[in-house]
Amino acid sequence: MSAPPEKPILVAQEVHRHFEGMRAVDGVSIEVVPGHITGIIGPNGAGKSTFLAVLAGTLPATSGTIIFDGSEITRIPAYLRARRGLVRTFQLPSEFARLTVLENLLVAAPGNRGDSLWGALLGPRYWMADENRLVAQARDLLKRFGMSAKESDYAGIMSGGQKRLIEIMRALMLRPRCLLLDEPMSGVHPRVVEEIQYYLQSLRAGGLTILMVEHELHLVEQLCDSVVVMAQGKVIGSGTMTSLRRQREIVDAYLVG
């Protein structure tokens, strides 16, 4: 007997995103189970990244409903979704190039009294305690991800793989409840892929929910508890990788060729 299914943390109902008639996301409905890693796979142009952007609020939905943690978030802007704990990363490197690695992490951390105009004007004495606490927190993360030595280097000069790690660490500084990852392994050295994989697994073990777009099927197979297959803006199947491999039309659409 399996336990009754947990209430989903993130729900999309009939979400559409059209670009001048082009239906990039065409009525997608999914439910993300808390504490799971859910994968989204599909051919190029299937609308995976657009869907993720709509979930995070980077792009507004044309229609449909998005519910996060029991409340509707369809119309609220990206920064408020992030503050509620729904945090995304990007497919292309999106580091703050002229901030150091440590600063990239610090800037993401909420709860710094110096992070407002008035706080800034009141001076370091007012916010230094927060700053020190967050520096310690950021250094813990850097250590876990093996990037302590790089903390004072500009993020812009890091390698592609290091930028990926920075982005994941930066998202973690927000203490997210659900992480949306857009191809976190793309363009990354195989050894770093293994590292990222390891970190994602340990994050799941810590209770974090992850929804990730990924192309590498073997990674999806190893990491994801369940998988959603998208093609031409629609969900054409979902379940575990093993069950998906048995479905003829999905195999035809994506899994081979």
Add this chain to the structure above:
Amino acid sequence: MNTYYAANLLVYAAVDIIACIALNLQFGVSGIVNFSFIVFQAAGAYAAAVLSMPPDTASGYDFQIYVGGFQLPFPLPWIGGAIAGGLLSIPVGFVVLRKLRSDYQAIALLVTSIIANTVITNARPFLNGAAGLALVPQPLQDQIDPVSDSYQYFYIGLSALSVVLVWFVASRIVNSPFGRSLRAMRDNEVAASALGKNPVALKMMIFIVGGVIAGLSGAILVGFIQLWAPSVWLYPETIILFAAVIVGGRGNNLGAVLGALLVPVGFEEVTRLLPNQFDLGGLVITPQVGLIPALQWVAIGLLIIGFLWFRPEGVRPEPRRVFEGSPDPSEVELVSTA
């Protein structure tokens, strides 16, 4: 060099330094290409002028027409000038900064600058049109004789005090977590909003702060030169300040100060020293009137291009912020290979 010349030079330097610090907050730190910066300086100057002048019906002032004329004592006109710069930033920022992409923001702000100047030039009853305002009273002129050396020192002191105040505010902002958020937004706005930063709010705030400081710079200038007209705040004035910030070093307050001293102050003074005619071994060339100022613009353009090409980070680049307790990379390398 007499006191008046020195005062002229130093007050202009202070005004340019203050303006460059404000523009650096907006452009260097936050990435807002504010091509209408000079409008906010003008707003401060006009506000300070009409707050300190008598009504346009008063004798000696009845050759001009303008709104206001409140005869407020110093420092109220200066404070009013700063507030005017900030207030004007709200509608402009609201229209320009909310929806437009940053390159279009720059265009919209440039157009704003041109429109504002045209409107003020042609709407004479508002601020006396193209002729501008004259006989603007100087701060505390009834207590200290403005035509005295000691008044020049007094004005230099006031300007210096303003520079210190603005420097203090700007460094608190730049060196705070708030300043870090501004820099993050500058580097990647979409990523910053995905991390819980509200880019519109951040931009509006620094736009208003910059407007307040710009307004103060205008108030200081108008109290010194005693006149203000559309011809002194044409849009190219903003370009000079941009050149200063780029040359000095974007994102660095000290760079903004250096840039102010090198470009607007330095350039003006250097061209003043050029002779009226050149003697090239018997061949005497007398440049046309207006050639030197025109060449000055060419030089400003070349300066901007040259710096962007060869030293885009400027004379004093934005500092890299290393936190206390940062590991020495060589040490870490040693540990990991041991």
